[in-house]
Amino acid sequence: MRIPAIASISQSSDIQEVSELLDTLPQHHISHQPWIEFKSNCHTSFVIAHSGDAIFLKYYVKEDIIKLATHQTNGRVHKDNCVEFFVAFESQKKYYNIEINCAGVALIGYGEGRLNRKLLDEKLINKINAHINIQTAPLNSGNKYRWQVTVMLPIEVFEESNIGSLNQKSGLGNFFKCGDDLPNKHFYAWSNIEAKKPDFHLPQFFGKLEFS
Numbered sequence: 001m002r003i004p005a006i007a008s009i010s011q012s013s014d015i016q017e018v019s020e021l022l023d024t025l026p027q028h029h030i031s032h033q034p035w036i037e038f039k040s041n042c043h044t045s046f047v048i049a050h051s052g053d054a055i056f057l058k059y060y061v062k063e064d065i066i067k068l069a070t071h072q073t074n075g076r077v078h079k080d081n082c083v084e085f086f087v088a089f090e091s092q093k094k095y096y097n098i099e100i101n102c103a104g105v106a107l108i109g110y111g112e113g114r115l116n117r118k119l120l121d122e123k124l125i126n127k128i129n130a131h132i133n134i135q136t137a138p139l140n141s142g143n144k145y146r147w148q149v150t151v152m153l154p155i156e157v158f159e160e161s162n163i164g165s166l167n168q169k170s171g172l173g174n175f176f177k178c179g180d181d182l183p184n185k186h187f188y189a190w191s192n193i194e195a196k197k198p199d200f201h202l203p204q205f206f207g208k209l210e211f212s
Helices: 015-022
Strands: 043-051 054-061 080-087 095-101 106-111 130-138 143-153 168-179 186-190 207-211
Touching: 015 130, 015 143, 043 095, 054 080, 095 143
Parallel strands: none
Antiparallel strands: 043 054, 054 143, 080 095, 080 168, 095 106, 130 143, 168 186, 168 207
16 A cells, blocks of 8 residues: 655644545545454445654544443553554564544554553653544434544654654555444454454554555
8 A cells, every 4th residue: 555645734734624635535445354253334444644744544434333431541442433553664573553442542552463562651642633523324324323533643653663754664554443342343454364363463464555
């Protein structure tokens, strides 16, 4: 995937204006359901761009249940309606797991695998700017709710990687949708995963990312 650079925005841009700008870019679908026992009718897509000093992500979700129990940074956001972005820069084996619930509450960890991950400091995570939109869906739309979350991830969040600038950088990553405590528990991936049980922490299945 090639991630476009947009010169007109930066980490100081108004997040609502950024959200509207991202609506004009092509969407990518998170459609793989690797584990057949957790099938659902959730629909998720996303847009990603960068400004050199920040990554901008917008997720578009349609589903039937909204559950929000986690309000604490670095809390168990994956139990709620949750979208995730995992990324490793350049040839680094360690990667970031960025998990955000439908209220914009985030957890960010860093490490080489599922175990022994380092959670980033809350003060750093709180530099993330988010814009939320949750609505009931129109009748006969197939899902009860539509929600969107737009996030600005300042380059400072990736403190362990010493990036400097996102321009012309490359990496590996994956994008997910989950809801571990929802009645219709589910696990969706952008780049498909082959594993016996649900596990997003499998970097061998990350897709290639190229920052313009």
